[in-house]
Amino acid sequence: MTLRAVLIGAQTYGLTGVHADVELMRRVLTDRGFTDLDVRVGERARYAGITEGLARLQHAIRPGDGVVVYYSGHGSLSGGLQYLVPVDMHESSPADFRGYLSEELTAAVRALTAVTPNVTCVLDSCHSGGAVREAAYESGRWALKAVELPRVPADAGLARAALLAGLDDPLVPNVVRLTACEQHGSAYETELRLGSGRQGVFTAALADLLDATAGRPVPWSTLVARARDRIKRQQIFQWPDAGGPAGRLPFCLEEPAAPERLPLLRREGRFRVPGGAVFGLGPEDEVSMVFPDDTRWQEGQETSVPAAVEEMDAGDAVLRVTPAGVLRPGAEELSSAVVPPGSYALAVRVHDRRQVLIDAVGPFADALREELVRSPRLAEAHGPDEAFAVVRVHGGRPEVLDRTGLPLRGPADPAYSDASGLVALLDELARGERTRWLRDPRDSSRLDARPDVLFQARRSTGDGDWHVLKPMGERLYDGDVYRVTVGNRSGTPLYFWVLGVGLSGRTALVTNDQPSGYRVEPHTHRRTAPVRLYWPSDVPEQGPRTETVHLIVGDRRMDLSALASREAHDRSARTADPALDALLQEVWNGLRDQRMDGGEEFHYRVWTVHADALPRTGQAGT
Structure with missing residues (x-):
């Protein structure tokens, strides 16, 4: 395995810390074992140079390699386009748009994941109209220094974007997405000590934490949470986030088990x-x-x-x-x-402990009971009516059944090898069971605003039309897709998350590209990209099984990544990663107008669809 990276630094329009960012990341990655480092700064950070660097990386990588794509500089959202700002942006013409489009980044990263799943994308930039990355300084105080990007002809960019991607494209799986700020927010530079220039706030925090945790199993999600706290302590209005499989350890596929x-x-x-x-x-x-x-x-x-x-x-x-x-x-x-x-x-x-019926005797059953006592969310049931799961021993091997008697995992699941592994599986299933029955609150936590909500699904073997999903009684098959639309009729911003509890009982924050929530401006709406239903390889193809989709709408941002199952899971090539929007929206995350330390209590509402999920092989005659 070779660790490879392309490090892009476009120091334009008033930025002075970009080259320092790239040099710092080069040193950090070298210390972490990266041997193929392609640095693109100065003239090498022109549009053609960025394109060439990502193409070179694609041709160099081999299965099993670890890959990092890093960018420091301006980003922009303007005229319907999202793009990085190369150093030759000012040379754009009606026939030659020099912005590096989100759709181009999507295609480049998708090509990388086709070779290796170990891909990390880091963007220390933001896009907020023309003013994107400003400076923060003066003894920890921050100040905005407006940077107005020149108007450039966008016709060629719009035409190029139209050829590359559509809203219904499947999303790029396996990408860990580390972002400096929220989707419409700002990233900052800060003065380095002893007056030695500026540095990107996010890059500085992330690099320091990577150095401090070398040799320790600290996942990306924890590192970025700490970086967020550090930046908050500097009184800088910036919200870093970690999307995708952020439970992984840095620069590898290992995703250690972790408490909630x-x-x-x-x-x-x-x-x-x-x-x-x-x-x-x-x-x-x-x-x-x-x-x-x-x-x-x-x-x-x-x-x-x-x-x-x-x-x-x-x-x-x-x-x-x-x-x-x-x-x-x-x-x-x-x-x-x-x-x-x-x-x-x-x-x-916790008060809401899920109960497990142990329908077995002997040393294994005794060891299982001892493990259950130590679990915060599990307890032993004294009858089948109380249990959400039943553990039996069949053919000398334990198995876990749901309320309907269907096996929840295949007989070869390694969790069945000992009592502690089986309780870890039951704890994950209990988390899914609790989350599946998440309710719309009726007390003071209830959100006053009532947005417009629409759940829709499309058959993978049909005519391509979308139909409205009812809250109960729908049937979905392996390969079908769904989407959610949220319209904000109120006068204040709202935030939403899509949370799925799959037919396997695992939970997934479907909006994992922006775990702190998607922002919907007043009197606008947002629609998710399609999310594909898949049948996990470790779940027997017997059904129907319940597939639950929650839409949570709240009045402030909130990192809900803790709701998702922490374990890494297999996704075959025929499935799509359950995330939202195009890749740039996955890697340029977040929300506008950060409030420090919460500031208000969280009010929310929940909309839910419970569907019967069936394997594609079981469609006939059902």
């Missing part, structure tokens, strides 16, 4: 889990607040403080430190301090 990390903040002297109701928390649930030391990443440098949910404030869970936490060394100081960057909460024991 919940967001944690402190407001008005109280700790709270924003959006705790969506994560399934309720009064008196037990959690552990984890406060890492952001200056050291050695084992044992995290302080864990026991807490309980004291009350629900709209959709937020308000915590109190338990007596055991107060007595713990360091807890009193933490309870009166600002939450350190990278802090999070873990569920220890």
